[in-house]
Structure formats: C-alpha cells, structure tokens
Amino acid sequence: MRFNLIATLILLLSSWLTYAGSLQGGVDGNSQQAPVFEQAKTVSGTIDHNGRLWLVWVSGKYIYVNYSDDLGSTYSSPVGVNDEPQKVEAHGESRPQIAVSKAGYIYVVYNQKLKKRFSGHVRFSRSVDGGKSFSKPDIVNSDQQVIGHSFGQLSLNKKGHIYITWLDSRDVLAAKKSGQTYDGSSIYYTASFDDGENFQPNVKLQDHSCQCCRITSAFDQGGLPVIVWRQIFDKTIRDHGLIRFTDSTTFAPMLRASKDEWAIESCPHHGPSLDIASNDRYHLTWFTGAAEKAGIYYAYSANQGERFSSPMKLGNDNRQPQHPYVLSIGQQVDIVWKEFDGEITTIQQMHSNDNGETWSTPRTLSQTLESSDHPFLIASEKHVYLSWQTGEGYSLISVEADAQKNKVAVR
C-alpha cells in the first residue's frame, strides 16, 4: 500500500517535471520570442561601405542581425537568421560572425552545437535583400557525422570572395577507426567566389590544431587569405601556425608564427588575432602560457610570415591581461586587450603610427564593473572603433590616436 502511494507520487512528480520541463523549454528559447538586444549574447560587428554598423548576436536558440546608421545610437529591428531553434555556440572564443560585401550581401557564419559532447556543425547563411531576410543556414562541413566541426571563422575580401575556416574532428575519427591516436583536431577551409551561392569542396589546411581557440584570418594586398591558429607542434607544443594562400585556392606549407614552446595539453580558450597592413606587413597578437613568459604578445612580420619581430609583451601582468586584438589602417596600428584588477575590467589600448615599430604607452579606453565579452576592433574606411559588450550593454567606442606621445620601441 505504502509502495503504491510512493509509486503514485513518483508518477505524479514525473509528469509534473515533464510539464515544468516543457515550460522551461519555452523560456530557454525553444520558442521564438521577441528578441531583446539588451540581453543579447556575443554581439559581433562590422561596418559596411556606407558606414552602417551591422551586428550579429544570439538570443536563446536564435541568431539575430540588426544595424545602426548612427554608429550605435539607435538600432533597427532585429531580423532572425535561423528559422529553426538551434543550440548556438555563444561565448568569447566561439560566436556568430558577420561580414557585408560591397554589393550589400550580408553573410553570417555560426556554430551549431549538437547533443553529443564536442559535436557540431558550422553553418552559413546570407541575405541578398539588404538584411530583410536570411537564407536557411547551410551546413558548411561536408563531413556531416555527429563529431566536432567548430570555431567557424568567416572572412570576406574586397573582391567579395568568402573564406570559412574551422576546426574539424573527421581525421581524429578516421585515426581512431584504424586504431591510431591523433593529437588535437585539424583545420579545414572552404571558399565561395560567387557571393555565397556555391562553395568549393572542403580542403584540409593542416593536421593537429589545438581544439579550443579561435582562428584568425586576414587578407594580403592581393586579396589572398592568411590564417593563424593555435597549432600542436611536436605532439605537445601549443604555439601558433600560419598558412598563406598563393592563389585563391592554393596555399603554401605551414609556417611557425609563434615560438614560445608552450608544452601543455590544455584548452587555453585564448586564440590569436591577425591583421595585414596596406604594405603587406602582418600584425599579430597572441597569448602563451609558456613557463616564465605567460602573457599576451605582439609581433609583426615584414616578409609574409617567414620571420616575426621579437615578441613585445603587452599589459600589466598583475591584472590578467587577455584577449588582445589588432587592427591597422595604413601605417596606423591599434591593439586593444582586456585587464582585470579584481574589481574593475578595463580595455587597454596602444597605438603605433609607424607600422608597429614604435608604440604609445597603454591607456584605458573603456571600463566596467560588470562582466564583459572579449574586445574587438572594427573599422570604417578611416576610423577604428572598439566593439565591446559588457553587463551594461553593447558599445562602439571611437579609438582616437591623439595625445599619445610617450613611445616605446619594439625590440
């Protein structure tokens, strides 16, 4: 009798939990509700050729795009990208990305998380009507097993060529099937030369990438991509690799972009940032945890990544300097990064007006007492802005290069 009572109670409870679960699903974002920009996750932006700021962000299980014609004072109504609810990667290192072509096409790349641990798809969607609607997001990875395809990275050159790079586990699985071990993941790419209508077949760029850092890419003056990511060298060293394309679908063998000799099997969640100046100088920032030199660094290469300048350490070691981001316009180069003193988070900025040879002393560009996202730099034709989301909201902050006379030289 007593047993029956307990069984009944459990039954009642289970049905109640199912009901509560379904309610929670709604709140969770399974059902599409009016998105609130102020509660957006991982806002990322770009400025198009008309000076319009475009943003992509996540709310629940949906991705949205909105824009601002007054650099962030007012915003358009958000437009949804995915029509079906999906778990979307939305954290500092892995987040939806947006690019806008000269023709006004809007491209979005994001990572869908699947139920199985570490599994997902890289998806691509575009708008050909100026952001009024988006195409059904296609899966970019031709391997569609339920395994890792993640950290999708979108870049668009001036010719309108789209490149997508990502980390892929298909070679890990193939190795396992033949009884072998495989370190890390591999890095793949695809490209579209017809505004995202069709994509080239997936091509592996390199074996043995690290699994949990963002990829960075930039275009040289010929419009060819250069890609930098955290690579596993000699089975244990997690430094950075660089691949430079020699024409739109051919690339040169990997070069070593950083040589910190960080021997570790870990997830740093701390990917690099690359920009290429109009004189083809490569500007690179990155993080290493290598013994005796843990921290964030800047270096440049004047010979297409063959050799980099001596790394210049950035930031105050007592304030956890992290997530540096670099951007150049002509000879002007800016770097921003985040510091935290236990209470206040600041964005520090340094400027160079001579191709990264000499630098201003760091200054605080913005700060918050709330939680905050990684900092990013985005540019219009002539101006550089900090794109940064904090618990107080999203802001676009002009990065002025004035009053920075104290200079330190790159060794």
Place this chain on the structure above:
Amino acid sequence: MIKSVLWKLSLIVMFGLSPIVLSPIVQAQQTQAFVRGSLAQIVDQHSGAPFVVSYWSIDCPPCFKELAMWSRLSQQYPSLRVVLVSTDGWELRHTVTESLSELSVSTLESWLYAEENADKLRFEIDPKWYGELPRTYFYNAAGEARGVSGLIQQTKVEAWIKQHQEAL
C-alpha cells in the same frame, strides 16, 4: 517513512532533478554553487591534510581525460581528496552533472561557477592564472597551493600522493 519520502521528493523538486538521478547512485554529491568566498570555504574545510582542487569545463577535451584520471585515482587511493570545480556557469548545471556522472566522478566533491562575472572568481582563485584548463592546485596540509596547468600525468599525481601518504 512517508514523511521522509515526501521530504526527499520536495528536494528533488527544489533542485529540478529527475527522480532517476537519485535512485541508482549511492553517494552522488550535489554540485554546489561556487561564488566569491567558496574557495576559502573549501580550503578551510580541507586544510589539515593535503588535497587537490581541479578546475575543468565541459568545453575542454583534455579536462575529460583528467576527470577519468581522478576517477581511477580516487578508487585506487580512497583517502585522496579531490574537489572538482567546473567553470561552465550555473546555467549549464545539468550538462555538468551529466558529465560528472558519465565520467564516474559524481562521488567527488563538486562545485560549479555561479557568479555573473566569472573573471572575479578566477582572480580570487589565482591572479596569475589565465583561464587555461584543466588547472589543478595541489594543497599541502597547511593549505598552501601549487597550481599546474594542463593535463597532468598520472605518475606525477601518484608521486605527490606517495610524498604525502602519511598526511593523507
């Protein structure tokens, strides 16, 4: 009897757990909210004997290798005290709990970041830690810690256990 069942059920409701979670596991530990001050509480509770605090995340493949190692070692050395802290955030508690159970470490003391600004937690744990995972701290009996980043070789942990065997 009925009273105690009702009480347990109310607990289940409170914590939003499915009844299945409780039934088969004998000593599964409730994952606790790790906020500012939690580390001091952990250290206070465990000091007097050596112990380990290991930070991990569901987004970190090497962390799963390390969790599997903690599972093996805690069975092999029952006196070894390992405290697990997931950095994933309270909203992911179900996934975290699932992973702990899957890796057979749900009997270990477990905590989960539950602070809006997670940077504050990391700064409090160790201002010199950049957030790479797994990150493991070996505490001596006096509560002094040595931090190690990345997957640790089991032999190194075993050497540490042997070194501190009497105090464990």
